[in-house]
Amino acid sequence: MTVSLKLLSKDEKHILRNLYSLYLHDLSEFTDGLNISTSGSFEFDSFELIWERDGVTPYFLKKNQVIVGFLLLLERPFLNNDYDFSINDIFMLKKFRRKGIAISLLEELFKQKKGRYFVVELAENKPAVLFWRKIYRELDIVFEEEKKIVDNEECLVQSFQI
Template sequence: MTISFQFISKDEKHILQNLYSLYLHDLSEFTEGLDISEDGLFEFDSFDLIWESTGVTPYLLKKDERVVGFLLLLEKPFLKRDYDYSINDIFILKKYRRKGIALAILKELFNQKKGKYFVVELTENKPAVHFWKKTFLELNIEYEEEEKIVDNEECLIHSFEI
């Protein structure tokens, strides 16, 4: 099994847009703030800003050259100076979940990009909270946890250093 992540160019944005709709569909289970558009899609309002903002990097996640998800990494100058990175979104297609793919991707990402990180999960998104706590345990990462209201949603913020 070969796991990889690669930058998504603006020419490939349609791939991320399709995956993002699936991600938002999954996320809609845990928040009242997401609804389907009249076109039948879950849409991210500021999608083009991903390629227009310095410090926002989209990655396509692959297993054996097949697309299995995406990761959206935030870094300076987009982030405040307190942190070097934030994993804004990570999404694996349901067919590929619980197979160690996301863990392998994160392990490689952390090997390549050392620094101070944070991740934010909706408190109601128990699968995401469980995933991150399991990831911290398996990768032997010490973290701090804070409860906070973000965009009118109860969230957990995990901060850690690699």
């Protein structure tokens, strides 16, 4: 199995938009703040920011050259000086979950991008909370966690050093 992170080009943003709708659909189970649009999809209202701001980097997650998900990495100057990176969003198509792909991809990301990270999960999103705890355990990452209200939602915020 070959897994890789691939930077998106602007001409691939329509693919990311489709994947983002699936991601937001999955998240809608855990929050009342996400609803389907009149066009029949879930839309990320700040989607164009990805292409307009420095410090917002989208990656495709690939297995054997096939897109299986995406990762949205925030970095400076988008973040304050307390952190170097934030994994803002990570999404894997359901049929590729629980196969070790995400761990391999995150391990690759952490080899490329060393620094202070933070991750935010909706507290109600138990699959995401369990996912990140498994990542920390399997990659032997020591993390700090606190509960915070983010965008009127109870969240868990984890920070760690790579």
